[in-house]
Structures are given as C-alpha cells and as structure tokens.
Amino acid sequence: MTNTRNLLVELFVEELPPKSLKKLGEAFATELAKSLRAQGLAGEHSAITPFASPRRLAAHVSAVLARAPDRQVSIKLMPVAVGLAADGTPTPALLKKLAAVGADASVVPGLKRQLDGKAEALFLEGTAEGVTLADGLQKALVDALAALPIPKVMQYQLADGWSSVNFVRPAHGLVALHGADVVPVSVLGLAAGRQTRGHRFEAQMDPVVLLDADHYARQLEEQGGVIPGFAARHGELLRQLNLAAAKEGLAPIEDEALLDEVTALVERPNVLLCQFEPEFLAVPQECLILTMKANQKYFPLLDAAGKLTNKFLVVSNIRPADASRVIGGNERVVRPRLADAKFFFDQDRKKTLASRIDGLAKVVYHAKLGTMGERVERVRRIAAQIGQALGGAAIAQQAEQAAQLAKADLLTDMVGEFPELQGIMGGYYARHDGLAEDIAFAIEDHYKPRFAGDALPRNSTGLAVALADKLETLAGLFGIGQVPSGDKDPFALRRHALGLIRMLIERELPLELAHLVSIAFAAFPATHGQAQAELSYFLRERLVGYLREAGHAVQDVEAVIEARPPRWAEFPKRLAAVRAFKALPESQPLAAANKRVGNILKKSEEKVAPLTDAALFVEPAERALADALEAVAPRSEQAFAAGDYTGSLQALAALKTPVDAFFDAVMVNAEDAKLRANRLGLLAKLHEAMNRVADLSKLAAS
Structure with missing residues (x-):
C-alpha cells in the first residue's frame, strides 16, 4: 500500500533580500506543492504551510504519498490511414512512433481506433507506473526554484571549486523529510539531509537535527532560536x-x-x-x-x-x-x-520658495517637453483657468500663485535627500515665507491623490493645482506619443488619470472634461501633438474601471457612459437614477423599445430631426404617443434640469403603454414619404426624451 505522510522541504541559504522574502516564501511553497499535485503525489486536500526567515525557505505539505498511484494513459499515435497499410500491417511511420513511446509491433493488434475530429486515429492505451516521491520531489524542487520571482540571480562556486550554480543567494543546506525519513534528492549542489542551522548567536543547539517533518517549526523555535514562519x-x-x-x-x-x-x-x-x-x-x-x-x-x-x-x-x-x-x-x-x-x-529656510523658481529653468523635465520651468508655466496657466471655474478671480489668483511655487521645493536640500517629501516640504516652506494657509495646503496637496485610497486636496486652490498638474502631465506625454500599453506605464499615467477622475467625481466639481482636456493641450506650443481624442478615450476607459471598482453594474455604467455627461461629477447621481429606474416594472419594456427605436433611426437613410406635424398623424396610437410625450417630456426635462435624474427617469414610466400600442398598431416605414418622415420624427423625439440621463437601450435584456 502507498504510504501517506507529511513532507518538509527546507533550503538553507545566506541572507535573502528582505523586500522579496515574503513573496519568495509563498512562491517556493506554492510551486513545490503544485508540482507534487501534478505528479499525483499530493492531492487537492493537502495543506501547504510556507516558511520564510532571513536564511531559509521551507514548505510543509500534508498527506504526501511515497509513490503516486498508477494511472491509465491513452497516447494518440496518428491517423489510421497513415499508420496502417491497406492490408492492416503497420507502416514504417507507425513503427517509428511506437519505438519513440517505448513499444514495438507486438502491440499493433491491440491499438484502439477512435474518431478524432473527422478521421479515425490510433491510440495506444496502457498503465503508467506512478512516480516515486524521490523522483517526483526532485522534479518539484527544480520546478519550484525555476519559478521563484527572483529579479536578479547571483552565480557562486560550489565546494568542489570547479562547478558553479545560479541562485538568489548561496545555498548551504537542504532538508527533505517524508515523515521521519530523508528523501534522497539534491539541488544547487546540495544533498538532502535532516540537519538545519538555527540563530547565529542564540541557538540552543547547532546544528538542529530534525526529528520529522511535523517537528520542524517547534524544534527551530525551541532549539534554534528562530521563528521560521x-x-x-x-x-x-x-x-x-x-x-x-x-x-x-x-x-x-x-x-x-x-x-x-x-x-x-x-x-x-x-x-x-x-x-x-x-x-x-x-x-x-x-x-x-x-x-x-x-x-x-x-x-x-x-x-x-x-x-x-x-x-x-x-x-x-x-x-x-x-x-x-x-x-x-x-x-x-x-x-x-x-x-x-x-x-x-x-x-x-534661508531662501524663499519664490527665489528658487528661476532655478527650475535649468532642470530638464523631459527631452521633448522642455525644462521644469516650462512645465511650471504650463501648469500655472491651466490652474488659473480651473481656479476661475471653481471660485472666480480669487481662487484663480491663488491657484496661479500656488502652481508657480509648487515645484520650487524640488531644489531644496531636504527634497534632494528625501524625494518622497516633495510637496510636503513646499507647504512648510510656504508657511515659513508667510504665505496664506490655502496656498501652503495647495502646494502640499498638488500631488494628491498619489496612490489608491490617498486623500484628495483639501481646498479649491489645491484641487485646481492638482488637476492642472495631472492634466499637464497627461496632455504632454500623450502629445509626444508616450501612451501606456499593456503592463507598461513608465510615467504612471493611469494613476494620474484615476486621480483626475476621483477629484472630479468625489469632490463633485462643476467642470466639463472636454474643456479640461482642451485647456490642457492649449497650454502647449502649437507644434505639440494634438491628441485630445486619444486622451479623452483613455480617461473614459479609466472612468469605466473606476465605476466598476466602486461596485456599479457593467450594464448601468455603459448606459450612463453612452449618454456622455459633460460633467463627470454627475455619474454617481445618474447611476443611482438608473438603479432606481431598473426597479420599475416598466423599465425592461421601455429599454427594449428604446433599443428598437435606436435601430430604426440608425437604418434611416437621412438624419432624422425630432420634429413632428400633428396634422400628419393618422393612427390613434401615434397621436396617443405624441400626446403622452407632450405630457411626460416637460416633466422629465424639468427634473433633469434640476439635477433630479431619478425623477427624470421615473417620469418616463408613463410612456410604456402608448409606446407598446404604437409598435403594435403603427407601420413606421409607411410608403407615403411624409407619413414615414413624421413617424421617424416622433421616434426621434421619443429617443431624445428617453436618453437624457442614460442610454436606456443598454439596459435591455440581450
């Protein structure tokens, strides 16, 4: 019978990179167990316990077999037409293939014929002997070491003085215990045993002789003075x-x-x-x-x-x-x-921030985008316009001043020593220079949000400068073609975009994205690449991700995105309105009708204006729909204008019955051109009224 016991593997090495240790320990244990499972030596129920300390990587895997069970295998050889001659004798091609898998012509009568696609193929069926733990663990060790996330390996010489190996740090010991038995494996020039080393100065025993796989952690702690986990x-x-x-x-x-x-x-x-x-x-x-x-x-x-x-x-x-x-x-x-x-x-503090501004002209920002001084000037111009929109001339003036001083701390000794403090030190030095607290906050906050979950700028001046800083970065780099692709985003433009989106939405700013993108590109020389469309699309993609991350349904996000709200601050309210609308019994029929209307209008050969002539209504159903629209549309429009998006959408529920009746009784594409145009105009009015808050067709069940 197969023997199931717990397995312990430890690699004892010189001090491992501390910032990588946690990942190395987890990867070593995970990859080792993954390989053992793939070979049938461990099952899905086997528990994996990783260990990682400054001088060791180890893994404990429960319920490991001494030998994997035999398994039935079926090897596809080749199509019957290729492997057998007309008289049923094996072709040279089949004999060669059989030799490659360790068989000969004697197995030909027992080959199984099975349909493989459109043709019959020959299959060799048999029993594969299960791998032993010694062989399986040897492979698992090699696999695990090859898969470790090591950014840079070092080459070192083995004890024989001739051969060398590559690993993250020189390895000095290997333990492999299946229960109390040593598993005879080797790696990195080391043969497995049961001895390991404890703390350099505080071990009670040296070496520590392990009793079995399950005593590893306790013995290391009690005898070796090490907490290995x-x-x-x-x-x-x-x-x-x-x-x-x-x-x-x-x-x-x-x-x-x-x-x-x-x-x-x-x-x-x-x-x-x-x-x-x-x-x-x-x-x-x-x-x-x-x-x-x-x-x-x-x-x-x-x-x-x-x-x-x-x-x-x-x-x-x-x-x-x-x-x-x-x-x-x-x-x-x-x-x-x-x-x-x-x-x-x-x-x-012996020099003011203002006195450092001229020095920024000597600092290169980017070979294609000029100096840091030129960048500051662009940010200043953008910030002034955003400040004007947020709070008039007073905020515009503060934003302009804060933007001009925001990068000056880059030339201070403190930021030179600790770049992480840029902005923060600018705020302290601004206060020392006697500047207003709003200016100091804006200088300190203009990099925010710097990472996911970071705080946003505290005041309107800070928001104006932070938006300007991110917009200038995005417009500048998009204009010279430095666009993120795949996993590559060397200038963290996705992070800048997310920060921009968070400020617009979470601070409910009354700013239109198209205007922001426009003033950002306008701050650059006329020769700068005009990539407004590309940047707008990039920001829209990031917006979708942000809203999805916030827990909004894909369908809802698509519906609101398609309506293209100019102010992104409206998104939360519009999404809430869509959720409330979806709860109405009329929502699905209206969404389906809206999709149908959109398709009809798209197929029209001419652009349809939302205009109708009451004198051309023939069918009672089209007149009823026109009357309903005349009653409902103003209420919906009034609620929309007041920012009551939920009320605007819910007013549309009254259209369900007349819309259903219209499609049941009215032929839109009438032969009479005037009737057809009038009915299309009515549908265009319906489409316009229904899609102010969101494109309701996106809510239709597919």
Whole structure:
C-alpha cells in the first residue's frame, strides 16, 4: 500500500533580500506543492504551510504519498490511414512512433481506433507506473526554484571549486523529510539531509537535527532560536510593538511595508524602546519619520493626536540580558540622521520658495517637453483657468500663485535627500515665507491623490493645482506619443488619470472634461501633438474601471457612459437614477423599445430631426404617443434640469403603454414619404426624451 505522510522541504541559504522574502516564501511553497499535485503525489486536500526567515525557505505539505498511484494513459499515435497499410500491417511511420513511446509491433493488434475530429486515429492505451516521491520531489524542487520571482540571480562556486550554480543567494543546506525519513534528492549542489542551522548567536543547539517533518517549526523555535514562519514572526513583531507602545501611552506608526521588511530582517524579534533629544521635534515630523523608517527601519511613536514624540521602537535580532548597549547604540546611530534632517530644514529656510523658481529653468523635465520651468508655466496657466471655474478671480489668483511655487521645493536640500517629501516640504516652506494657509495646503496637496485610497486636496486652490498638474502631465506625454500599453506605464499615467477622475467625481466639481482636456493641450506650443481624442478615450476607459471598482453594474455604467455627461461629477447621481429606474416594472419594456427605436433611426437613410406635424398623424396610437410625450417630456426635462435624474427617469414610466400600442398598431416605414418622415420624427423625439440621463437601450435584456 502507498504510504501517506507529511513532507518538509527546507533550503538553507545566506541572507535573502528582505523586500522579496515574503513573496519568495509563498512562491517556493506554492510551486513545490503544485508540482507534487501534478505528479499525483499530493492531492487537492493537502495543506501547504510556507516558511520564510532571513536564511531559509521551507514548505510543509500534508498527506504526501511515497509513490503516486498508477494511472491509465491513452497516447494518440496518428491517423489510421497513415499508420496502417491497406492490408492492416503497420507502416514504417507507425513503427517509428511506437519505438519513440517505448513499444514495438507486438502491440499493433491491440491499438484502439477512435474518431478524432473527422478521421479515425490510433491510440495506444496502457498503465503508467506512478512516480516515486524521490523522483517526483526532485522534479518539484527544480520546478519550484525555476519559478521563484527572483529579479536578479547571483552565480557562486560550489565546494568542489570547479562547478558553479545560479541562485538568489548561496545555498548551504537542504532538508527533505517524508515523515521521519530523508528523501534522497539534491539541488544547487546540495544533498538532502535532516540537519538545519538555527540563530547565529542564540541557538540552543547547532546544528538542529530534525526529528520529522511535523517537528520542524517547534524544534527551530525551541532549539534554534528562530521563528521560521513569516506570518508567525510578523504576528509576534506586531504584538511586541503594540505592547511596548501601549506601556508609554503611545501608538507605533502604521506601515505594513515596514512591518514586512523588518519581519524579513530578523529571525526572532525583540522590540526595545529608545528615544532622541526633544529639540529635534522642531523639524517637520514627516522628515523625522521618513529618516527613521527608510534609513534605520525604526518604528516612530505617535501620541493620541497623531503627533510624533521623541520615542521610537527598534527591533533587535538578539535578546541580551542587559539591552542597554543595544538601546544606546541605536540612539547614537539615529542622532546624526536627525541632525542631518534639522540641518537641511534650517538651510532650506534661508531662501524663499519664490527665489528658487528661476532655478527650475535649468532642470530638464523631459527631452521633448522642455525644462521644469516650462512645465511650471504650463501648469500655472491651466490652474488659473480651473481656479476661475471653481471660485472666480480669487481662487484663480491663488491657484496661479500656488502652481508657480509648487515645484520650487524640488531644489531644496531636504527634497534632494528625501524625494518622497516633495510637496510636503513646499507647504512648510510656504508657511515659513508667510504665505496664506490655502496656498501652503495647495502646494502640499498638488500631488494628491498619489496612490489608491490617498486623500484628495483639501481646498479649491489645491484641487485646481492638482488637476492642472495631472492634466499637464497627461496632455504632454500623450502629445509626444508616450501612451501606456499593456503592463507598461513608465510615467504612471493611469494613476494620474484615476486621480483626475476621483477629484472630479468625489469632490463633485462643476467642470466639463472636454474643456479640461482642451485647456490642457492649449497650454502647449502649437507644434505639440494634438491628441485630445486619444486622451479623452483613455480617461473614459479609466472612468469605466473606476465605476466598476466602486461596485456599479457593467450594464448601468455603459448606459450612463453612452449618454456622455459633460460633467463627470454627475455619474454617481445618474447611476443611482438608473438603479432606481431598473426597479420599475416598466423599465425592461421601455429599454427594449428604446433599443428598437435606436435601430430604426440608425437604418434611416437621412438624419432624422425630432420634429413632428400633428396634422400628419393618422393612427390613434401615434397621436396617443405624441400626446403622452407632450405630457411626460416637460416633466422629465424639468427634473433633469434640476439635477433630479431619478425623477427624470421615473417620469418616463408613463410612456410604456402608448409606446407598446404604437409598435403594435403603427407601420413606421409607411410608403407615403411624409407619413414615414413624421413617424421617424416622433421616434426621434421619443429617443431624445428617453436618453437624457442614460442610454436606456443598454439596459435591455440581450
């Protein structure tokens, strides 16, 4: 009988890249199990547990067979006409194919004939022997290592001094245990055993001799001083951070990427409390937080108001009885970093933002789009026009001033050292220069939203500058043909587009997209590529994605998109109106009728105007529809004009009966040209009235 036991595979290596460790651990376990399943050694029910620490990748797979079960196979050989001569004897082609699959002419009488497409084909049926775990795991290991998401491999020499291999880091040990038995496999010049290494300084035993696959995590933790599971280590780190912060009445800064990176740097976390001199708190907290996180991997501590304190947490990889030297060392290390930040801040404030503007003319923005100074001028012109639309001359003037100063902090020492602080430092320096708070906010916010879920600019001035900045970027790069394609979007234009859409919709801005695209391209020289149509289509595609992501039905989004609202801020209200309309019993019949009307009008040889002559109505049904339209259309139009899109659509419900009667009793394409034109005009009026809020034909059941 086949033997089912749990499997443990570990690759012991030199320190792995911390930012990649989590993905490497998950990929190693997933790919290993995937290959084992494909070979019949593990089933869908087999549980996979990944392990990843700074010096190891490992996987535990439950219910793994010692040998895969035999399986029936059917090998297609070739068409009967090719494989057998007229007298039924095998052709040379068939004999050659049989030899290739390990058979000979003796199997010919037993070959199965089966219809394959239009012709009969020959199939060799038999039983394939199940693979052994040793052979299957060998293949699975090779497959798993080949599939690891390693951006860059390194080549290193093996112990024999002659041969070399490629891997993310040099590997020094391999464990493969099926239950308590070693599986004889090898990879990267290493033969599998049952020994692994623990913590460099705190292991109770070295090496750690594993009893079996199921004791791996416990033995490493108890004897090796290592928490091998990434998730377990992450949880322990978070627990200690929160506990240490709570003792001080503070909270650690929330940063999942930093948590993951530190989890990948330590084998067993030990959180310690440190502090720095309070005078450094005079520096903007964003600078201090960034230097502590980015350079030192520390966790700054915030008070209840979210303000930075002079205390921070460090994560040590050792647990000395007296931690004072570790704490003192970290406090000494952070001091020069904070001093640098203070020096940059003090130096930068010796010059005003306005005095730096001329320097932007010496900074190249893009070879085809000129200098940063020219870019600022374009953004300034666009921002002034948007500001005028948002709040008149006062906002236009503020937007123009903020746009002119928004990029000046790129020439400061602080932003030179920490590019992530661009905009933020501009806001601080603007306040130091005595500028209005609205201007400072606008400078700080003009990059927003910088990522999905980021906050939007806080005031109209900031919205004007942020919109202008994104529009200038989009128009500039589309004009020179730098358009995103596939996965390639080097200038993050999709992110810029999404930010633009979010501001228009979530801030309910009274701006028309066509006008925004027009003024953006108008800010460039006449020789610049005029790609308004391409940019508008790109933005529309991003809008569809944004609305779908917000949970709106595809059908509803298509209906509203097709109506082409000039102001994208209307989309949420229009979509809500469509949802309410769909709940009416009249919605489906009216949507179907609208689709029919659209098709009739499309087939007309001449463009049909929404005009009718009452004297030409012959059938009672067409007169009834005209009367109903005369009663309903003004109510619907009035609600539409007032922004009551739900009311506008629901007023149309009264048209169901006359519309149904019209199509039952009236021949639209009458032989009399005047009658035909009049009836088409009536349908055009109906079509116009029905499609103000959304193209209702998109709601028709297909």
